[in-house]
Amino acid sequence: MSVRVLPWFFPASAAAGMGRRHPHSLLRVALFGFLIVSGLAQGEADVAALAGGQVRQTLTLRECEALALARHAAAINARRETVAADHRIEQARAGTLPRVGVTASYVRQDETVVMEMGGMELEMGVLNQYMIGAEIAQTIYAGGRIEAAVRAAQSGRAHADWQRRDVEAQLIRDVRLAFYRVRLAEEALRVREESVRHLTALVEQTRLQRQGRIVSDYDVLAAQTRLANERTQETDARHARDLARLDLLSLLSMDEDAPVVFAGAPVREPTPPDANRLRARALASHPALKMAAARSRISREEIEIARADGRPAVHVFAAMHAGNTDGVLALEDRWDTGWQAGVRLAWNLWDGRLTSHAVAERTIAAQQREREQQDVRRHILLDVRRAWMAARGAEEAMAAAEAAVALAKRTLTISRTRHESGQATLLDFTEANLALSTARLDRAQALFRHAEAMARLRYACGTENLEP
Numbered sequence: 001m002s003v004r005v006l007p008w009f010f011p012a013s014a015a016a017g018m019g020r021r022h023p024h025s026l027l028r029v030a031l032f033g034f035l036i037v038s039g040l041a042q043g044e045a046d047v048a049a050l051a052g053g054q055v056r057q058t059l060t061l062r063e064c065e066a067l068a069l070a071r072h073a074a075a076i077n078a079r080r081e082t083v084a085a086d087h088r089i090e091q092a093r094a095g096t097l098p099r100v101g102v103t104a105s106y107v108r109q110d111e112t113v114v115m116e117m118g119g120m121e122l123e124m125g126v127l128n129q130y131m132i133g134a135e136i137a138q139t140i141y142a143g144g145r146i147e148a149a150v151r152a153a154q155s156g157r158a159h160a161d162w163q164r165r166d167v168e169a170q171l172i173r174d175v176r177l178a179f180y181r182v183r184l185a186e187e188a189l190r191v192r193e194e195s196v197r198h199l200t201a202l203v204e205q206t207r208l209q210r211q212g213r214i215v216s217d218y219d220v221l222a223a224q225t226r227l228a229n230e231r232t233q234e235t236d237a238r239h240a241r242d243l244a245r246l247d248l249l250s251l252l253s254m255d256e257d258a259p260v261v262f263a264g265a266p267v268r269e270p271t272p273p274d275a276n277r278l279r280a281r282a283l284a285s286h287p288a289l290k291m292a293a294a295r296s297r298i299s300r301e302e303i304e305i306a307r308a309d310g311r312p313a314v315h316v317f318a319a320m321h322a323g324n325t326d327g328v329l330a331l332e333d334r335w336d337t338g339w340q341a342g343v344r345l346a347w348n349l350w351d352g353r354l355t356s357h358a359v360a361e362r363t364i365a366a367q368q369r370e371r372e373q374q375d376v377r378r379h380i381l382l383d384v385r386r387a388w389m390a391a392r393g394a395e396e397a398m399a400a401a402e403a404a405v406a407l408a409k410r411t412l413t414i415s416r417t418r419h420e421s422g423q424a425t426l427l428d429f430t431e432a433n434l435a436l437s438t439a440r441l442d443r444a445q446a447l448f449r450h451a452e453a454m455a456r457l458r459y460a461c462g463t464e465n466l467e468p
Contacts, residue, residue, distance in 0.1 A: 060264045061179050064252060068175045071253040075171055078164040085153070085160035092153040095146035098138040105131045130335075131323035143311025148304035155301065159294035166287035169459050171251070176455040178248040182262050184448040185241035191441045192234035195434050199227040202430050215425075223427060266451030268398070271391040272466050278457070279384045286380050286462030292373035299366035306362050310355040312347035380460065387457035394450035401443035408432075408439040 059067070069075050106129070113124040139146065206223045209215045246256055254260065272278055283289065320339040348355070415432035418424035458464055 057259065058261045058263050059252075060262075061176065061266075064175050064179055064248070064262070065172050067252050068171050069168055072171055072251065073253070074167050075164075078160075078167040082157070082160045082164055085157040089150065089153040089157055092146070092149040095139060095142065095149065098136055100136045101134065103131075103133045105129075107131075126324060129324060131321065133319065133321035135317060135319035137315050137317040140314040140316060142313045143308030145305050145308035148301045148308070152298045152301035152305070155294045155297040159291050159298070162287040162290040162294065166291065169287065169462070173455050173459040175248070175251050177452050178244065178251055179262060180266060180448045180451050180455075181244040182241070182248050183265060184445060185237065185244045186262075187444050188441060189234070189237040189241045191437050192230065192237045194437060195230045196227065196234050198430055198433060199223065199230050202426060203227050205426060219425070219427065226427075266447060268447060268450070269454065271388070271395050271450075271454070271457075275385060275388045278388060278461050278466065279381050281463060282380050282384045282461045283377065286460075288376050288462075289373070289380055292369070292376040296366065296369040296373050299362065299369040303359060303362045303366060306355065306358040309351070309358065310348065312345060315344045315346075317342060317344065380462075383460040384457070387453060387460040391450060391453035391457050394446060394453045397446040398443070398450055401439070401446040405436070405439045405443050408436040412436050 109127050109129070112127060115124060203220070203223045206215060206220050210217065210220050245262075248262070249256055249258055249260070318339070318341040320337065322335055322337040324335050412432045412435070415424055415429045419426065419429040454466075458466060
């Protein structure tokens, strides 16, 4: 439990002048008692929360990134896709290996055929027939199909790997943006809550002053109106904070009511001065461009696979068989064996132009992939330029916010002096105090906006390292 004593309620000159009856001293004492009661109530709420057994977990930005990479479905599936791509390579390579097959059969007949020849009865076949065979075959030439399929599968593996990197980079970017929004929303809510506390104290003090006929009803209504407006802002800020938390918890694959506290603020870093260097780096390392190149390679290999249907295929084979029947005569106590070896040639000399149309179709698909690659390149360059401009703009906004905070501090100092000398009302002093809080919030917003812009810039460049 902690009780915050607002320093502007007891300025040094007021404390020194208590003995000579400062005109607002008694009112400040009353307000101080009001804040003490509020602090005690808040402390009791904190103790009740601790007694409930809820242990809040504190997560930093780096911990959120690691948690999302480990638990988010998109990242898990992207890693699984790389394993599946390895299996597709092995499937394609299987065409270069020999194939071994075994067949076996058993047939039970209801009766055998008996033939009479020259007064003799000759039984044809047996009741129980057995047959077993084995064959080994090796593809010698398949029109380039197998080689093209292996190259396409290898390009697919590269695509899966770059896709995994892209998914992880997108996830890290989204987690950073969501984390910054949560922290900014929490800061905005803190400022609004502090403003409500200040204005609540102002309303109470104004009522006491009205009872002493120091201020008019207008002053009371003005303070109440200001408090009502600020409470609306506080409600909106709390709603925005809750929505931002839900978005971040969803990215972390956590329950919406998870007892988690997010801690940490973005580190202020300079924006890289050279956008052209960043654009060149993006063209060299962005996963999206690498994936587009892999898709183009796969399309070209699919053309070769289609052309293979119009080329001959050559296979060599060797086979053996054994059984107690040769299909005509069979004996229960004798097994016949045999073997054969040879070469097979298969060639579709005319397929109704099926192969030529398939090649034409896949050629068009390859041209589409190449055009998509050009579009991806153009979008990457635009994204880098856009993100860099946003970062530079946010950096300028931070400088302006720093100047605004300095001015608000000077204004508050002047307002405090004027209030202590009786030249300004308490409302004027409160407004100056709130203006300083708002300026600090604007500075925090500028810092978070710059951090968001840098997160987008890193993703646009396809690398975490933006150093020249």
